[in-house]
Amino acid sequence: MTTSTVPLIQPRRARGRAFFDALHGYVFIGPQLLGFFAFVLGPLVAVFVFSFQDRDLLTGAVAFVGLKNYRAIVVDPLFYKVLSNSLVFTAGLVLLNVTLALTLALLLSGNFRGVTIFRTVFFASVVTSAVAWAIVWRFILQGEQGVLNQFLGIVGINGPNWLREPRWAMVSVIVARVLKNVGLNMTIYLAALKSIPHEYGEAARVDGASGWQVLRSITLPLLASTTLFVAIITVNGALQVFDHILLMTAGGPENATSVLVYYIYRQAFQFFQIGYASALAVLLFFVALGLTMGQWFLRGRSAEA
Amino acid sequence: MRRERGTAWLGRGAWYAALIALSAPFVFPFLWMASGSLKTPAEIFAFPPTLIPDRWNWQNFVEIFRYQPFARQYANSLYIAALVTLGTLCVSAPAGYAFARIKFRGNTVLFLLLLTTLMMPTEVTIIPNFFFMKFLGLINTHVPLIILPILGANGVVSTFLIRQFFLSFPQELEDAAMIDGLGRFGVFWHVALPLVKPALGAVSILTFLYSWNLFLEPLVFMNDLRLFTLPLALNNFADAYGVPVWHFQLAATTLSVLPVLAVYVLAQQRIVDSFVLSGMKG
Numbered sequence: 001m002t003t004s005t006v007p008l009i010q011p012r013r014a015r016g017r018a019f020f021d022a023l024h025g026y027v028f029i030g031p032q033l034l035g036f037f038a039f040v041l042g043p044l045v046a047v048f049v050f051s052f053q054d055r056d057l058l059t060g061a062v063a064f065v066g067l068k069n070y071r072a073i074v075v076d077p078l079f080y081k082v083l084s085n086s087l088v089f090t091a092g093l094v095l096l097n098v099t100l101a102l103t104l105a106l107l108l109s110g111n112f113r114g115v116t117i118f119r120t121v122f123f124a125s126v127v128t129s130a131v132a133w134a135i136v137w138r139f140i141l142q143g144e145q146g147v148l149n150q151f152l153g154i155v156g157i158n159g160p161n162w163l164r165e166p167r168w169a170m171v172s173v174i175v176a177r178v179l180k181n182v183g184l185n186m187t188i189y190l191a192a193l194k195s196i197p198h199e200y201g202e203a204a205r206v207d208g209a210s211g212w213q214v215l216r217s218i219t220l221p222l223l224a225s226t227t228l229f230v231a232i233i234t235v236n237g238a239l240q241v242f243d244h245i246l247l248m249t250a251g252g253p254e255n256a257t258s259v260l261v262y263y264i265y266r267q268a269f270q271f272f273q274i275g276y277a278s279a280l281a282v283l284l285f286f287v288a289l290g291l292t293m294g295q296w297f298l299r300g301r302s303a304e305a
Numbered sequence: 306m307r308r309e310r311g312t313a314w315l316g317r318g319a320w321y322a323a324l325i326a327l328s329a330p331f332v333f334p335f336l337w338m339a340s341g342s343l344k345t346p347a348e349i350f351a352f353p354p355t356l357i358p359d360r361w362n363w364q365n366f367v368e369i370f371r372y373q374p375f376a377r378q379y380a381n382s383l384y385i386a387a388l389v390t391l392g393t394l395c396v397s398a399p400a401g402y403a404f405a406r407i408k409f410r411g412n413t414v415l416f417l418l419l420l421t422t423l424m425m426p427t428e429v430t431i432i433p434n435f436f437f438m439k440f441l442g443l444i445n446t447h448v449p450l451i452i453l454p455i456l457g458a459n460g461v462v463s464t465f466l467i468r469q470f471f472l473s474f475p476q477e478l479e480d481a482a483m484i485d486g487l488g489r490f491g492v493f494w495h496v497a498l499p500l501v502k503p504a505l506g507a508v509s510i511l512t513f514l515y516s517w518n519l520f521l522e523p524l525v526f527m528n529d530l531r532l533f534t535l536p537l538a539l540n541n542f543a544d545a546y547g548v549p550v551w552h553f554q555l556a557a558t559t560l561s562v563l564p565v566l567a568v569y570v571l572a573q574q575r576i577v578d579s580f581v582l583s584g585m586k587g
Contacts, residue, residue: 018408024489025409028399032464033415035396035456039434040422046433107324112317120570121328123577124335127569129518131536132558136334139341139551145350147337154353179330187581240426243520247540261428268432269525278432285429292424 044285050278057272069279078255079263079280085170086259090238092174097234098227100182105189106215119190123183130180134247137176138163141248166256169249173257177244181237185230192226193219225302232295239288260284338562341555342366349551365556369542372553374531378538379561385450385534386516392455393463393512394505401467401504402493406476416468422461427453428521435525449526450519450534459515462583463508470504471497507579517565535561 051070054063073079104122108115125133140148141162149159162172200222201214209217220227242261245251251258251266258266264284268277336356341349342365344358369375403409404416438449454460482496483489498505520536527533533541539561542554569576 021407021489022409025403025407025412028403028407028493029415031396032400032419032456032460035452035460036419036422039437039453039456040425040430040458041418043430043433043437044425046436047430050432104327107320107327112320114321118324118328119577120573121331123573124566124569125331126580127514127565127576128562129536129565131518131520131539132338132562133334135539135549135554135558136338138549139555140334140337142350145352147354150352150354179334183331184580187577191581240428242428243536246520246524261426264428264432265521265525268435274432281429281432285425288425288429 047278047281047285050274051282053275053278055274057274065275069275072276073279073283078258081255082258082260082263085255085257086239088170089174089241089257089259090235092170093177093238093241094231094234096174097178097182097185098231100178101185101189101230102223102227104182104186105193106219108186109190109193119187122186125180126183128180130243131247133180134176134244137172137179138248141172141176163249164253166253169253169257173241173244173248176248177238177241180244181234185234188230189223189226192223196222228298228302232298235291236288239284239291260287335562335566338555339559341551342559343556344552346550346552349555362552365552366560369553369557369560372550373533373538373541375538375557377531378533378535381447381532382517382535382561385447386513388451389454389516390509390512392451393460393508396455397460397463397467397508398498398501398505399493400464401501402471402497404464405468405471406479406497407489419461420465422458423465427458431521431525438526444526445529445532446526447532450516450522453522454512454516454519459512463512466508466582467501467504470501474500504582506575507582510576510579511583514565 052064052066054065054068055061108119108122140146143149143161143164146159146162148162152159160168162168196219200218204214204218205211240261241259242265245257245259245262246265249257251262260280261284264277264280267273267280340356340358343361343363344355344365345360345362348355348358348360348362404412434449434453435444438444443449478500479492479496482492487495518536519534523534523537527537530541539554539558542550542557544550
């Protein structure tokens with residue numbers, strides 16, 4: 001008799017339990033979700049609104065100005081300089097970072113004595129704060145007195161004033177930034193190399209392929225998806241560079257190293273052009289959005305291949 | 306045979322030479338920082354450069370605490386990073402668990418919505434967040450530096466990592482515990498959470514360092530010296546014209562870098578794995 005009562009009661013109890021469980025779900029995600037609305041989504045909407053306004057920080061007056069801030073961007077010669085700086089920085093950083101990361105990973109993929117020490121060394125700057133790293137490199141790259149130029153002087157080279165000459169300043173911040181973060185990409189490459197079976201290379205060697213040919217025709221193609229991935233995270237990081245710029249060159253000389261995030265910071269928090277800076281931030285948002293969509297597209301294609 | 310061994314030896318030698326040359330720009334900055342931290346202002350730019358100072362000027366490490374409230378700034382960084390780590394675990398562990406395991410309406414949609422945080426640089430929202438904090442009267446307090454990492458991008462990454470980790474475990478154990486009469490919270494706390502300890506460890510390491518290294522946010526939200534965190538303080542060892550007082554700056558930088566490096570050397574594998582895990586999140 002009891003067996004017949006069970007199906008009658010269970011659905012109701014199960015439904016009650018499911019409801020109670022769902023309630024737990026909302027409680028568990030609640031804080032994160034509220035935080036998301038308050039400090040991510042809300043401010044994102046607000047930055048769009050701000051970009052159509054002018055704000056006076058002293059009086060607190062707010063005026064709707066339509067597209068004025070966007071029109072100001074279009075006619076701001078410095079903006080184009082900043083944009084091209086950002087492009088140069090990103091391209092230089094990605095190229096150098098990926099090449100160096102791959103080189104290091106290939107050199108360290110074997111099981112030689114001391115390999116762990118080298119891996120430790122190349123990763124040490126990743127855990128070091130960017131501010132500390134930038135401070136030390138600014139010290140090394142001082143004009144005449146800097147230790148790099150002193151060394152160069154010993155071998156008869158008259159080194160430039162690295163951080164004060166426009167072209168060298170850009171090179172310097174790129175190199176310092178690459179040295180800071182390349183260890184992460186190296187480690188990702190090392191993990192990928194580990195998953196490539198040894199037999200592939202060995203078979204090719206037996207067939208008479210040189211080490212270089214194995215690298216070009218077997219290893220690199222097998223690493224293609226890793227390279228894409230590493231390039232993507234490096235581009236994303238490059239877009240956000242700020243601390244290295246502020247600390248090493250302060251965007252100088254003559255704005256030669258002023259990049260988008262740094263320009264936004266200056267406009268907002270040094271010149272108090274809140275509306276203008278917000279319009280720039282909206283632009284940054286669309287650049288990031290474009291990058292994300294480009295990445296989906298590329299990844300979709302590489303997954304098909 | 307002999308010739309082959311000879312070339313192998315040569316190859317090995319070239320390999321080491323290449324690696325040692327390549328590691329120079331990674332090792333030298335640390336050595337030069339430590340060296341400079343012990344020099345007098347006179348020796349710091351001396352020619353020829355000296356790696357081992359002629360006179361070890363330990364006084365630098367005393368003076369930096371008089372130049373600005375450096376001990377307090379150091380303590381600020383420590384306690385903020387600790388709170389951010391704790392807060393992130395308290396928010397992200399339940400959220401990651403719920404997104405992985407609990408059926409509720411909107412689970413997938415809300416998760417995807419949350420993930421949109423990650424495609425957007427935090428710099429996009431820094432201006433409205435500044436005004437929001439100003440409105441709440443939280444400028445020149447540590448609250449923004451604690452709340453924003455927990456609930457912003459770093460928190461979302463943490464939730465994502467923890468969720469992925471839960472998904473890699475079969476659910477049977479938790480179901481069994483439920484049938485045994487353990488409630489949802491009990492299952493989460495006693496059964497599920499212990500399984501993802503490695504993920505919690507990784508999240509803790511990454512979050513602590515994230516907070517420890519934060520620069521733009523303190524720069525924007527803080528202008529009281531006594532409230533500074535380390536990254537701001539380091540940049541503040543400068544004279545009235547903004548020219549760095551190098552021997553102080555390097556001593557302070559050394560003090561801030563050494564503990565992190567020490568922990569890194571001791572727990573290297575775990576730290577590297579954590580970074581790779583978060584790198585793989587995309």
